[in-house]
Amino acid sequence: MRGTTAQRPVLVVTRLDDATSDLVITELNRRDVPVVRLDPGDFPDTLTLNASLGDGGMTGEALTGTRAVDLIEVRSVYWRRPSPYIPAAGDGQDGRWCSEQARYGLGGVLASLPGAHYVNHPWRNRDAEYKPAQLATAVRCGLRVPPTLITNDPDEARRFAVEHRPVLYKPLWNSDYLGPDERALTVWVEDVEPDDLHAGVRRTAHLFQRRVDKSADIRLTAVGSDLFAVRIDGAPGVDWRRHYDALTYVPIETPPDVAAAARSYLDAFGLVYGAFDFGLGHDGQWWMYECNPNGQWAWFPRPLTTPITTALADQLQHPGERYEH
Template sequence: MPPTPRGGATVLVATRLDDASADEVITELNRRRVPVARVDPGDFPERVAMNAEFGSDGLAGTLSTPSRRLDLGRVRSVYWRRPRPYSAPECAAGQDARWAVAQARYGLGGVLAALPAARYVNHPWRNRDAEYKPAQLATAAACGLNVPPTLITNDPLRARAFACEYHPVLYKPLRESEYHDAAGRALAVWVADAPAEAIGDGVAATAHLFQRRVDKIADVRLTAVGDRLFAVRIDGSPGVDWRRHYENLTYTLIDTPGAVTTGVRAYLDTFGLAFGAFDFGLDAHGRFWFYECNPNGQWAFFPAPITRLLTYALADHLQYQGQERS
C-alpha cells in the first residue's frame, strides 16, 4: 500500500461516500495537486485501521484505508463533513456492539479531533456544540442579529397561547433526525404552519419549537467560509420551507449588509467555527431575520457559478489558511 504523497501536508476529508459537497472540494484540491485523503470514520474497524502513538513528543502514527496510508502528523487541515456514525464489527451484537461503538467514537474520534498540526473546517466538537438551536438563537441575538419571537416548550396551553399572540406561527423540528414510517420509508419533518387550533396535547410528549412566521419576500442562504461571506437570495418558494421546492427556485448572489456581516462573524467566533450555512428570511424592509445556522450545511445544490465560488473558497481555506479550532 503506497503512503500518502509527501510533496506537502495532506488535507483529510472526513465524510461518507455519497457527499456531493465534499466531491467538489476534493476534485478542486486534486486539480491543485494538493495531497488529499478521504476517510469515512464509519468504515472503522472494517475498512479503516488506526495506529496512534502518544508520548512526550505528542501524537504520531498512521490511519490506513484499502487505498491510502495517512501520516497523522502530516495533516495540514481537516474538512469534517458528514461521516457515517461509528460502527461495530459485523460479528458484534447487543451490549458488545454498543461497547465497541463507544470505544470507536472516543478512540478514533478522539484521535481525529487531536491532530497536532491540523486546522479544522469545522472541528467536530465545535460542530456538535453549534447544532443546538436554543444556543443558536441565543447566540444570534447576543451577536446583534434579528431573531423572530420563538418558543420552545412541551406545554400545549402555552404553545396555543403563543400561536394566538404571534399568529401566524411556524413549527420547526429542533433537529433533523431520522424518521421512518411503518414500511421503513424515510420521512422528513418539514417546517410548517402551526395555527393554535392545530396544536394538540401531543406537544406534551417532547420539546417543540414554535416561531413567529417572518413576513418575507425571499429567503437568504448565507454561507461563511472563514472571513468570506456568500449571501444568496432564494426566490420562488411557494411555501414556508424552500427546501421542498428546489424545482421552483432561483438563486442570486447579493451583498451582505454591514450589520449582518458583523453579527455573522461574531456568531462564528462565539462557536469557534470556520464554516457556517446561515438561513435568513428577508422582509420588505431589507431586514435579515435569523432562522438557524447549520455548521455543516449543504451548498453544492446551488447553480454551478455559485457552487464554484464556494468550492474555491473552501479549497483555499483548507490549502492555505484554516483556523485551528480545538
C-alpha cells in the same frame, strides 16, 4: 520531522456519497494538493488506526483500504458528513459497546491531530448544532431572530400561537425517521394553529416561531472571512427545501451589519464555516432562522458553487491565511 507544507495532506472526513466534498476534493486535486478521504464508518472493517501518545505527543497513522495518512503530517481536516460508527460485533450490547469505543477512540484521535486546521472541528460543530444555542448566540451577536418559544407546555404553546399568529413549528433536530414502509421521512417546517396544539405537546420539546412576512429566503454561506449570500425566490410554501425545482437563485450583497454579526457568530462558536438561513422581510430586514455548521451548498448552480469551493480549498490548502474573494 514534518514534510513541507506542500507535501502534507488534507484529510477529508466524510462518507463516499458526498457531492459537496467531491467539489472541494476536485479543486484540491487540480491544485496538486495531497488529499486523503476517510470515513469513520469504515472502522474497523477497512480502516485501521495506530496512534501512540507519549512525551513527544501523538504519532501514528490511519490506514484506509487504499491510503495511509501520517497523523502528524495532516495540514487540514475538512470534517463533512461521516457515516455513523458501525457496531462491528452486531446490534446487541456488545455491538453498542464496540461502536462507542470506536467513537471515543478513533473519533478522539481524528479530533486531536497536532497542528491541523479544522473546517470545522467536530466538537465545534456539535456545540453549534443546538438551535436554542444558535438563536441565543445570534441575538447576542446582533442578528435579528423572530419571536421563538421552546416548550413542552400545551397551554403556553397555544398562548404563543395566539399572540404571534401566524406561527411555525420547526423540529429542533432532523432525526432519522422511518415510515411503516421503512422509507425515510422528513419533518418539515409547517404552519401551526392554536387548535393544533394539544396534549401531545407535553411529550417532548417543540420549537414554535413567528412566521416572517418575507419577500424571499436567503442562504448566507460563510467561509472564514468570506460571505456568499444568495437570494432564493419561488418557494410556494414556508419551507423552500420542499420545492427545489421551483426555486431561482441570485447572488446578493450582505448588509454590513449582518456581515459583522455573522462573523461574530462564527467566532463565538469557534467555526470557520457556517450556512445561515434568513428570511428577507418586505421591509428589507434579514431575520435569521438558523445556522447549520455543516450545511450543504453543492445543489446551487455552478456559478454560485465555484467561489464557495475556491474559498474552502484556500482554507484547507493554506491554513491560517486570510483570503478575500
